[in-house]
Amino acid sequence: MQSLGQDNVSHLPQAMMPRNDGIGLHLGWLKSLRVNPAAVHERANALPGLRRLPAEDRAQWLCRAIACMDLTTLSGDDTANRVRRLCTKARQPLRPDLAQALGQEALTVAAICVYHEMIEPARTALEGSGIPVAAVSTGFPAGLSPFHLRVAEIEESVSAGAQEIDIVISRRHVLEGNWKALYDELRTFRDACGPAHMKAILATGELGDLRNVARASLVAMMAGTDFIKTSTGKEPVNATLPVGLVMLRMIRAYHARTGFQVGMKPAGGISRAKDALTWLIMVHEELGMPWLSPALFRFGASSLLSDIEQELDRMVSGHGSVGWRHAMG
Numbered sequence: 001m002q003s004l005g006q007d008n009v010s011h012l013p014q015a016m017m018p019r020n021d022g023i024g025l026h027l028g029w030l031k032s033l034r035v036n037p038a039a040v041h042e043r044a045n046a047l048p049g050l051r052r053l054p055a056e057d058r059a060q061w062l063c064r065a066i067a068c069m070d071l072t073t074l075s076g077d078d079t080a081n082r083v084r085r086l087c088t089k090a091r092q093p094l095r096p097d098l099a100q101a102l103g104q105e106a107l108t109v110a111a112i113c114v115y116h117e118m119i120e121p122a123r124t125a126l127e128g129s130g131i132p133v134a135a136v137s138t139g140f141p142a143g144l145s146p147f148h149l150r151v152a153e154i155e156e157s158v159s160a161g162a163q164e165i166d167i168v169i170s171r172r173h174v175l176e177g178n179w180k181a182l183y184d185e186l187r188t189f190r191d192a193c194g195p196a197h198m199k200a201i202l203a204t205g206e207l208g209d210l211r212n213v214a215r216a217s218l219v220a221m222m223a224g225t226d227f228i229k230t231s232t233g234k235e236p237v238n239a240t241l242p243v244g245l246v247m248l249r250m251i252r253a254y255h256a257r258t259g260f261q262v263g264m265k266p267a268g269g270i271s272r273a274k275d276a277l278t279w280l281i282m283v284h285e286e287l288g289m290p291w292l293s294p295a296l297f298r299f300g301a302s303s304l305l306s307d308i309e310q311e312l313d314r315m316v317s318g319h320g321s322v323g324w325r326h327a328m329g
């Protein structure tokens, strides 16, 4: 497993990365896709065994997980104050003494992810930090509001200052095999995003099977999405390793055929440092180091940061830590 130098984190602003322009809808490519579920599960089950890293490397990889995190709050009871406190944490994700001991004083998360109404307080609280605001959109989480309102919601969030838009797809288009409808929907969303980067939430727990996950991933990339994202965090099954593996392999196939690098965002239920490491190892093994940067990989997570901070505290102090020492604000 590769060691990560602190200065290896690519903070290349997304604006400087060549964006995925998308390509036409290739139905033949979709039809030819085959997924072997048994092989996918076997490979995914073997991944946690690869997690044994020396302590120093482990700390570096956990800091990388923070650098690649969309720190998220998506609750019905969100308030401007809660979002402001989260933004303070986004700017300084580790306790100052801990950050100093790790040589990570400049570490921040990749983005803050909120509902539309929380864009303004987040944007104000993050001013000058360079941390972008991501907004969930298009009738998140179900995506079943009228189509013109879903498009307008994207435009409003971009006008309000969101630099990243997490859209949800219509699951029925996948379940009914209506790839043209899915492609057109995603292309319209991408156009509405304009300069904002689009993350397409596939809600994989509602897509039926892994072959559908593969096909939906590919259609989203063909339509020009910047990231594919597993889940809203609200489905009964969210980010799983087998689903992640299939999506990463589709990103690899799309890159091989088009040259475009599309990002990956697992989200929903990732709350333990050890699980974050497994995901990073999987990305490293499937796509290599270029994908282990905030420009191409994000965790969507509301509670992962505090577990990572506790784990880092244990490593640095040599003894146990407790949650209250790592206030989320």
Ligand SMILES: O=C[C@H](O)COP(=O)(O)O
Residues within 6 Å of the ligand: 072, 074, 113, 231, 232, 233, 234, 267, 268, 269, 270, 300, 301, 302, 303, 304
């Ligand atoms: O997009 C992010 C997810 O909603 C976060 O899910 P989580 O609360 O399970 O970490």
